[in-house]
Amino acid sequence: MKYRFHGQLLATVFIALTSLAQAAPELLFSAAPDWVEVLPPVVSKRPAQGSVRVHLSNSQIRHWGKEQQYYFQVIMEPLNQQGVNEIAELNFSFYPAFQKLLVHDISIQRDGERLNRLKEDAFKLFQSEQELSSKLYSEQWNALYILEDIRPGDIIRYTYTIDGSNPIFARNDFGRLYLSWPQAVDRRFVKVISDKKLNYRFNHHTVPVSETRHQGNFAYTLDLRDVAGVLAESEYPYWHDPLNYFQYSGYDTWAEVNKWALELYQVDRSLPAALEKTLDSWRAQLGLEGAVSKAIEYVQEDIRYFGIELGINSHQPRTPQETLQKRYGDCKDKTLLLTSMLAHLGVESYPALVSSSRGRDIGRDIPSPETFNHVINLIILNDREYWVDATASGQGINIEHKGFFDYELALPIAEHTQSLKAMEPSSEKVASLSARIEEQFEIDAAENSAQLHVRSHFTHLKAEQVRQFFLSADSEQIKSSYTNFIAGYYPGVNANPEILYKDSLQENQLEVSEHYQISEFAQRHSARKIFSLYGSAIVPYLSKPQRPIRKTPLALAHPVDVLQSATVRIRGELLWQEELDTISIDNPWFTFTRRAKRLKNGLEVKYAFKSKTDHVEQQDVPQYLVQFKQLDTALQYKFWAKSEASLERSNSQEMKNLIKSLIRK
Structure with a gap:
């Protein structure tokens, strides 16, 4: 947010x-x-x-x-x-x-x-x-x-x-x-x-x-x-x-602003012969869609982002040849380079003005150049629209799987543009923060310890976020970040976990596997050890306002789609657990379900969360907080287990009590 x-x-x-x-x-x-x-x-x-x-x-x-x-x-x-x-x-x-x-x-x-x-x-x-x-x-x-x-x-x-x-x-x-x-x-x-x-x-x-x-x-x-x-x-x-x-x-229409922008983009768009030859080679080897994806990847990854916005270059892009020579450019430089490369491939593409800081709010503006602070690409391929940010990186290879940055409204710089255009993702999946988390707990009730294996699968926007973290952090930073997250729920976690990740750039997916040793897993309540599971993968996307009585809307993370499952194997006996029925919460802001079931020697709990909107109107915050409290409670699942040794001692004591009772009689 x-x-x-x-x-x-x-x-x-x-x-x-x-x-x-x-x-x-x-x-x-x-x-x-x-x-x-x-x-x-x-x-x-x-x-x-x-x-x-x-x-x-x-x-x-x-x-x-x-x-x-x-x-x-x-x-x-x-x-x-x-x-x-x-x-x-x-x-x-x-x-x-x-x-x-x-x-x-x-x-x-x-x-x-x-x-x-x-x-x-x-x-x-x-x-x-x-x-x-x-x-x-x-x-x-x-x-x-x-x-x-x-x-x-x-x-x-x-x-x-x-x-x-x-x-x-x-x-x-x-x-x-x-x-x-x-x-x-x-x-x-x-x-x-x-x-x-x-x-x-x-x-x-x-x-x-x-x-x-x-x-x-x-x-x-x-x-x-x-x-x-x-x-x-x-x-x-x-x-x-x-x-x-x-x-x-003084502008009356967006068409007038578009006319101003069109004049700025009337620069030499020619490409070096070597790059044109490379584009032709990509198309011959990969087909048109593959060549388009390769061109986007080249501009995003090989031309670094940096803007020297002096004079006319505050709004007028440099020529593609100059950007290629310097091997850096800002949003408009990289956008025009990509537009020129796609034009050589015969693909329709336009620079598009957007606001990265105001989004949909620009729809209320009087037409003006000051509305915009960023430039992206509108690409039309096989009669489908793709909105691509040439300044992004780590988005994978295939245009079909690149995450969609939702600036909501744009002004394509094109002869036919008369008004702002609503941005729509090429598919719903590329616009969502999607995560699938699988946790496996091996609990030793006698030792009050556990081994935790976590496997996380991220796609599109979420995969890009996690990928950027792994590319920018060293191994110690990665371990520290992941361990401290787990420690927020299980303070006894060992500080030296095993964390590995597997990246798939073609599909824009990423998998992370984690292995932790946890001591003092359960909390003691009245001489009982109560074990807890948490829907921890959902928590980072939740918003609880510091000021519940507000005059402004409350921002929510959106769109979010998270599934988390926890499978528990217990060395001991499961004596009690919270209800096994499904808990469902459905409101204007999110949907949530929790399903729990008994296994032969353990439990399985599944959580599902999906957002519906990016905000709560200020007058609705009290009702939202009621729903939030229900969700917060449902994210923790408790159970009680005894070790095998405890059971043997319990059975032995019961036999002794029975013998004493018979002797008295």
């Missing part, structure tokens, strides 16, 4: 654009632009709470032609020392290749006196590649300003403008501005000026918008008072943003 991160209102602004080329950062100092409204603080009746009070958040953007200016004004007050610690460092992010940072004012008001705190030589400029861990380099810079002598009760003001926009956009009249944060705001002011009429919407709550026109420009103004903070909850679906925002765009 994916969760969105929201930057703090108070000290940071992040402009989500990429740079044109390496350039020295340009930090300037000036008065505010003459087109902006510099606002005073407001008097609010809201009581002061928390560590920081935000008196004013003022965002104004001006779009004309391909030029853009973004003005930001903040007035805030630390209410205690914790608040001072939170806001005493100001951090401004920008891309110097096409943006200039203009600082207008940094000051404080103390005891009714306005004190200038702007020192031009006090800024610390440094490069900050926040996305480098994700293999993306875009040359982002930060300007850090450390406020000195800040005390609770000071009124802190700062204003700045970021001038410039990415030239890759034929037009830049689109964006989104947040209207709420976890912090409450006394006054939130937003103004967007454009030389073209704009469309707009709100993420949650509609607020009044004043629309005016002056000298050919359109202005959209929002002036909100006493904006309540939004409770910070976790565990909500990645496609849900709990904060309200104002999205605007």
Whole structure:
């Protein structure tokens, strides 16, 4: 499951654009632009709470032609020392290749006196590649300003403008501005000026918008008072943003966005003669389907993922020949290379824009290029659609068995595209996290010990996840991970298990076998040793909210399909076990069954779990928790067993008691 991160209102602004080329950062100092409204603080009746009070958040953007200016004004007050610690460092992010940072004012008001705190030589400029861990380099810079002598009760003001926009956009009249944060705001002011009429919407709550026109420009103004903070909850679906925002765009249709994207992809798509010869050889040897699978595998595995997103390459792909020469590329580079290779094979394929962070939520967007942050392939083969992510790895060989990454909605970059397209898997099996787990317990009741053999079979998406783990971890890490998982249920497990795996790339399946020695297997209750089995393979997919009373949906793992069986052989006698009847739970969120039966000298318990949806609506969480509790209880199966020696002692004692009784008579 994916969760969105929201930057703090108070000290940071992040402009989500990429740079044109390496350039020295340009930090300037000036008065505010003459087109902006510099606002005073407001008097609010809201009581002061928390560590920081935000008196004013003022965002104004001006779009004309391909030029853009973004003005930001903040007035805030630390209410205690914790608040001072939170806001005493100001951090401004920008891309110097096409943006200039203009600082207008940094000051404080103390005891009714306005004190200038702007020192031009006090800024610390440094490069900050926040996305480098994700293999993306875009040359982002930060300007850090450390406020000195800040005390609770000071009124802190700062204003700045970021001038410039990415030239890759034929037009830049689109964006989104947040209207709420976890912090409450006394006054939130937003103004967007454009030389073209704009469309707009709100993420949650509609607020009044004043629309005016002056000298050919359109202005959209929002002036909100006493904006309540939004409770910070976790565990909500990645496609849900709990904060309200104002999205605007000069685009009217997705066809217009597609037209913009089509122009970016009009690059030289020719391939080297050697690669064309290789493709022809694959087709001759493997057939068309085999050659397509081989081409996908080549781009996914042999061309590493790394993106240097400078200038037009923030959105425009490099040529296939350049990507091949460097042997690396980002999503759009690898996607275009694969598209070109498939075109040589005579297979229809298109790059497709998606959002890896918002999924289905983009269906509510006003058309805009900012909706998307990723590119994948739409491949049409034998009249079937396949959605393939060229940046993925470890997906196996055959296109029929590659796991399906469900971004839910996409915009194929093709002449005929008019709207977003729903993504559907080529088959249900490739979209599911599917696992089949077989456990065999050999229990010695006298020694209270057990040997545990586990055989796990994973397919498609789940096989890819497990494969990545085995490819990236060493043997000690693998043993530690598996042992600690088992120890969560059986603390007496030996720390040196035997773990082996067998991989089948052609079918995209993977098998793992595990062997453990477990001491102190049973827990003692009233001088009895109670043994337990657990549906442990299901537990990682379950969601129990930290906050059951919620204002946001609860995210669930989906789609999940897990079967787990536990076969128990007992050296001793099984005296008691929980009910052997089938337990079934069926609700809007999942189905679950547990079946137990007696064997000649043991037990067999089978668990089956299948998810139905990826979330629980907030109003349904109480009912979900009732079902969750039933499931949680059913995942543990208990039984009582005695050793053979205990039985012999018991039988001997019974005989002695019988003899004593006869003598007395």
